[in-house]
Amino acid sequence: MTDHHRISLTPRRPFGPEAIQLCRQALDSGNLSSVGGPLTARFEREFAEFYSAGHAVASSSGTAAIHCAIGALQADPGSEVILGPITDAGSVLPLLQSGLIPRFVDLDEYLAMPVPAVRAAINSRTVAIMAIHLFGGVTDTAALRELADAHGIALLEDCSQAHATRLGERYVGSYGHIGMFSLQQSKHLTTGDGGMCITDDDRLAHRMRLFRDKGWDRTQVGSRAYPQLGLNYRITELQSAAGLPQLATLPQVIARRREIAARLDAAVNAADGLDRWIAPPGGQASYWCYPFFVRSPRRRDPIASALSARGIPVTPGYIGAPIAQCLAVTAQRRTFGGSDWPFSLAETPPDYAADVLPHTVDALDRVIVFWLHEDLSDEDVAAVCDAIGVLDRAVA
């Protein structure tokens, strides 16, 4: 491949003049702390309104948001949480930090957690189901909410890759007891790093607010009161300033990503030996990224290399292996010091070997992720489609 085939894609620019103006306002005020800061209060209020949620609780990262949600459940150590095996480490680490044991369910052809498999994984120690809305596709959290309610357990939705993503008439995140969002740089709405939880439950919201602020109940006067466990996971006013204006443009961001994905679908369909991702039915995928599949796993890395060589940002295999295989805390049960707590609390800890998740492993062996974003021009998209079209010549 010669150099003149290398294309240079338009970079993403999530922060416009309004964000810059709000950041300046925050700096000018002399206070960047979210404690008493007006911008974080406004960010939380408008985020909650966007999702028609009773409360939004901001935090310093998606991982922190998930930790706040888990902390609010106040589950006994050794309890189990059921979740999907293709996800960021940030979905799993807060469980281990809280003494909870992850139990993974093999994914279906849409890369969603099948409801019957979740039902089969529920046992007497299960305290929550955590749906991961992977790549901006939906897991059927309407059905999972019914399942969770029938068992008296919590439904958590990790919407880090699925901001403003419709399932039926509502956005995902509003089906669960708590919806959790990462606002990390790559996410649809970004503050560089940051997180947000939404809930309609006053008690869970209160506990999450305490959890992200060292467990501190600031309404108490006199000596300090810390009625619950927590950490310092506070967001700052600068992050809220950067994030706030994006709520207004988020629907356009999603619409543009869907439009680009539809064009890429056509290119992938026309290419030999490639399959498009069929986004889960019932939802409107928001395409955090654009995943597609090679039919033969041995073509995955050569095709990804050929696309990279043309300047197209792709990752073969996304996380490469089920997340439990990637993490020493699950693969080797290397947790706290020399102990394997909380696994030591389980009668039979879950099997984290890859071979118990055959569909998931097959999908990871064949997937290539293209890092699409809303600021790509029509010319950019056409160039990527062309590159996909000539892959057969590029990869013998």
Ligand SMILES: *Cc1c(COP(=O)(O)O)cnc(C)c1O
């Ligand atoms: C990004 C992400 C997280 C972690 O978010 P951070 O902000 O990086 O801590 C968690 N879960 C999923 C599915 C993610 O994509």
